[in-house]
Amino acid sequence: MGEKVLWEHGKSGGSKFISRRRIVYLETYANEKGNGLRYLQMLAKQYPTVQSASSEIINLQAILNLPKGTEHFMSDIHGEHEAFLHILNNASGAIKEKVDLLYSDSMTKGERADLATLIYYPHEKLEEAEEAAVSAEELGNWYKVTLNRLVDICRLVASKYTRSKVRKALPQNYGYIIDELLNTNIGMFNKKEYYTNIISTIIHIECAKDVIIALCDTIKRLIVDHLHIVGDIFDRGPRADIIMDCLMGHHSVDIQWGNHDVLWMGAATGSRTCIATVLNNSITYNNLEVIETGYGISLRPLALFANEVYQNVDTSCFATKIVNNNVTYSPKDLELAAKMHKAIAIIQFKLEGQLILRNPQFHMQDRLLLDKIDYKKGTVKIDGKEYPLSDTDFPTVDQNAPYLLREDEVRLMEQLKAGFQRSEKLQKHIKFLYSKGGLYKCFNGNLLYHGCIPMEEDGSFAEFELQGEKLSGKALMDHAEAVARQGYYAKGGTPEKQFGKDFLWFLWCGKNSPLFGRDKIATFERMLVPEESAWTETKNPYYRHAMKKEVCLRILKEFGLEGQYSHIINGHVPVKTKQGENPVKAQGKLIVIDGGFCRAYQPTTGIAGYTLIYNSYGIRLSSHEPFDGVKDAIEHNKDIVSTSVVFERADTRIKVAETDTGELLRANIEDLKWLLLAYKMGDIKENHNV
Structure with a gap:
């Protein structure tokens, strides 16, 4: 005033x-x-x-x-923990840029790569340096040069923050020493000797390794001010739990739930339908490590059940997919996996049928397929058309009551349900997803969500009736998120709890769910119907209309965002780069950053994912080549090959005030x-x- x-x-x-x-x-x-x-x-x-x-x-x-802090956007990680951790460590190439900026004139390309890899993996690279040194004097000189270089890089990445914020980011051990090194001007009278003495003392008292690790961690902490995960942490890749552990230790992160994430959230609540689906997905991609090693959930009950009930049953349609060709499996292991796969898939189809029948408001009656099977003809009727089946040997299906679980199936699911609910680590991770996540996020003018804003054919927002209320657009997203929270936090045994659990499954694969965005998920068809025309999953009209700038502007306005620098940042649908598809759409208003982090998608996309960096200079989009593993990165200083494009440059440097x-x-x-x-x-x- x-x-x-x-x-x-x-x-x-x-x-x-x-x-x-x-x-x-x-x-x-x-x-x-x-x-x-x-x-x-x-x-x-x-x-x-x-x-x-x-x-x-x-x-x-x-x-x-x-200057505004740097935001880092990642999406559709799908359990690929090594690639995720590497891109997190290198901040989509931002750390290498700082190294090149400071030392392109004084260090060779190989030396700069070695220094960057040290920042990414300090423990491993320090061991390598110790082994390579021929004398204590040589190692001491290496420590001295390296400490000075790391201080320079750390000072550069800290320069956009207040000294108070940098202090808070420093590790507890050696924080005071690093603060002194960062803020000592060695060009000042009486300061050069002071600075040099600190470095010498660190080396003399054999603290150099610890201080180098602390400096590397500080650089990685300061290079990115805030991390956005735009959905799908879980499924397909080997260790989503390691990714979750890392995110829980991150200084500033938000998560937009993906449909694979809400499926695991539903499993953690004790939803038998979600549990069966999680296990089906994991066995499909031969990825049981996250279940058994990551979360300590025993699959012995499922193995025993499958071995007994499916002993002499054809399981050829249920062979697991081998994504990692570097691992070999015995025929006996693959045979057991196929039996387990078939057993849990049939249970999943039954439980899905029960859920659909008790929730007619989901409008998914077309997915009731077990009662459409003609066992004599070996066919199934889907959308009024009859298709031949590859397999009709379902020993646990009662043709008169196809969606009813047998008593042994009920016991099995109770055992598996107990395993998911009693996994302390899983429950901790899911609570973190609820505390840091949601269906969408408005942040610094950008709108982030994983799937879509459901639309009608004419481009208007699709209307859903949920619990007696008709909702669309932002109101739909807000209500859907509230119901998803209800599924976890409502009192057990109440109708609210049951509906919330069922709704988490609907968000995973429901007809035009905002996280799924298709008319159906063709799991049954892909497993059992050889005719590929039955596999078609029609995308919501959003994916057609959102290619237009005016539609994106309308979506942004719906969420209270307007202006030249507002964008929609979207995941979920892999961008097929090898077919010439561009991740930047709608004249720059829509950016899709699902480029195939997951190995299973890389043959389709041609790359290993997109990430986004939004700093004070503007927005930069990076595409990444497949990652050959941490071991190769450490031994040969092999970074993930990335191609960066400055997508949008600010007219003037963006300040915190904006x-x-x-x-x-x-x-x-x-x-x-x-x-x-x-x-x-x-x-x-x-x-x-x-």
Whole structure:
């Protein structure tokens, strides 16, 4: 507010000057019965004096003029933990850029690659350096040069933050020493010897390895201010649990749930349908390591059941897919996997049928297929058309009650359900997904979601009726997220809990679900119907209409976002780069960053994923080649080959003031100014004893 001076006449006939801010204060905050003064009194506990409040205003005002922090976007990781960790370590090439920026004139390309790999994998590269050194003196010299270089890189990546924020990012051990090294100007009189002595002492007392590791971790911590995961952490790849452990240790992250994520969320709630589907997916891609090793869930009950019930049953349609050709499996192992696969798939189809029947509002009755099988003819009727089946040997299916589980199947699912619900690590990971995740995120002008905003053929937002309420667009996404939370947190045994669990499955594969975006998931057809025309999964019209700029602008507006630099950042549907498809669509308003992180998708996409970097200079899109593994990266300094394209460059460098954080800081500044005025008006007393 302006400090326009007004004239106020006192009761005694005198007069005084008073500002517009003070008049508003008197009308609003000084009302002891209102909330304003009480709020300021609470704020005063944090800033008990005029000096402390003033200092914070100065600090926040200065932060507004710093460059915005770097955001890193990743999507559709699908359990590929090694590639994920490597791209997280190298920040999609941002660390290598800093190394090249500082040392392109003084180091060879190989030396710079070696230094970058040290930052990515300090423990392993330090062991390598120790083994390569021929003497203690040579190793000491290497430590000295390396420490100086790492300090230079760390100082560069820290330069866009306040000293206070950098201090908080420093590791507890050696934080004070690193702070001194970063903020000592060796060109200043009396400082060069001081700086040199710190480095020498670190080496002399044999702390160099620890300090190098601490510096590498600090560089990786500071290079990215915030991480966005745009869905699908789980399924297909080997170790989604390792990815989740890493995300839980990250300093600043948000997650937009993918359909594979909500499936695991449903399994963790005890949904038998979701559990059966998770196991079917895992066995399909021969990926049981995450179940048994990662989450400690025993599959022995399933193996025993499958060996007994499917001993003399044809399982040729249920052979697992071998994604990793470097691992060999015995015929006996593959035979057991096929039996387990068939056993859990049939249970899945039964449980899905039960769920569909008790939720007619999902409009998925067309997926009730077990009762459409003609066992004499060996056919199934799908959408009114009859198709031959590859297999009709289903010993547990009662043709008169095809969706009813047998007693031994019920016992098996209770055992598996107990395993999922009692897995401490899985429950911890799922709670983290709920605390850090949601169906969408609005962040610094961008709209992030995994699947789609369901649409009708004419491009209007599709309307869903959920729990008696018709919803579309943002309202649909908000309500769907609330029901997904209900599935985990509602009281057990209640209708709300049951519907929430069922809805998590619907989000996974429901007709035009915002996370799935297709009319059906053709799991049954792909397994049992040889005619590929039956496999077709029709995409929601969103995927056609969202190619238009005007449609994307309408979606952004629906979520309260407008302006030149607002975008939709989307995952879920792999971009087929090898066929010439471009991840940037709708004249730059839509960016699809699912490029095939998962090995299973790479033959289709031709690359190993897209990632996005949004820093103070603009947005950069990177495409990545397949990763040959951590061992190869360490031994040969082989980074993931990435091609980066500056997709959008800001006219001027973007400052914190232009971000969501800046908006919050300005609100805090305004509140602190009101607090200052309250001190000056005498309504709140300073406390100098705190």
